[in-house]
Amino acid sequence: MFSFLARAGHAYALRCDTPDFGPCRDARVLTRRSEVLLFPVGIAWDAWLQVRVEANGEWGAHALTLLDLGTDQGTGPQDAVHVLGDVALTGYLTPTGDVDFFRFDAEAGHVYSLEADGASVEAVRSEDPGSSLTRNDTARVHHFMVDADGTVLLRVFGPRAQYRLELREVGVDDHAGTPANATDLGGALSATGVLNASTDVDWFALTLEARPHALSRTSRDTKFDLFEADGVTPVPWDAASGAWVPRAAGRHLLRADMFGRFQGPDVYRVELLPR
Structure with missing residues (x-):
């Protein structure tokens, strides 16, 4: 058994350099009260911790390395770690309840993919942390975009674990x-x-006659709404005929956005x- 001073905000792990020796592989980190800590080990304040290797009936030499995995990756929006461009990095959620924050500068109309293998992640606008850019996104790899240049916060959360965060720019939005x-x-x-993200909306301008117009579409995940030229007043939908009925001929606007x-x-x- 040996002890080490663990620093608050750091994550620690053990590496067994004699993997054929079972007790080395099963080495644990404990508090001074003999409470076993899960890997990666993290604590909220500086403290002495113990590393214990128990023979369990096996005898032999072993080599064990204590690894300092680094400091916490941002505790909130105020100290979020700044990342540039496409990025892939490894982080650790420790101790229990830890949340990591990153930030980057997003461009309007650009589409980004976001994945955190081993944890959950969401993207939010820095000026409005309560508004998620990945809301209702149930895909393993999230997609998001912004309507104006600005800073986006990435919030990584979940059970205590190692995770791999990947952020990529994957294209440009096709319609305004x-x-x-x-x-x-x-x-x-x-x-x-293409609706590239859960918040993506596409608008089209078209000229219609003053007669019913039925809707034909290939996707059941995209919903469509028809408006008059002001983009606010909806065109009446006649349920009996299954068609929109414009009040007058002329310019109209069609909106496409996500359904569900x-x-x-x-x-x-x-x-x-x-x-």
Whole structure:
């Protein structure tokens, strides 16, 4: 048995350098009250800890290395670790209840993928930590985007564990997310697109006659709403005929966004069929 001074905010592990010797592989770290600590070991304040190797009927020489895995990766938005561009890193959630924070500068209209193998992760706007950019995203690899350049916080949480965090820029949004910048379809009544994230919204401008228009779509995960030219007033939907009925001919706006939970980028094709 030997002791070491563990520093608050650091994570520790043991490496058995004689793996054929069972007691070495089973070495444990304990508090002075003989409480066994789970790996990776972390504590909230400086303290002396003990490393114990028990023979359990086996005898022999062994070599054991104490590893300092580094300091905590940011305890909150105020000291979040700044990362640049695409990144892949290893972190540790310890002690129990630990949450790690990272931050990076996101560009408007760019799409990012985010994964934390071994933990849970969410992306939030730094100016509004209560608004998640990955809400309703149930995919293993999350996708998110922002509508204006700014700082995004990554919050990693879960049970005490080692995790691997990966952040990648994977592309640019295909259609504008506001009525003012809607993609103009000209005389066409069909469009294709991809909803890249749970918060992604696509807008299209099209010219309709004053007659019913039925909806044809290829995706059941994307929902569509039709508005008058102001982008606010909805076009009436006639349930009996299963069609929108514009009040007058002219410019209209079609909005595409997610229906239910987001399970990854959704490719769609939509068409309005005059009747």
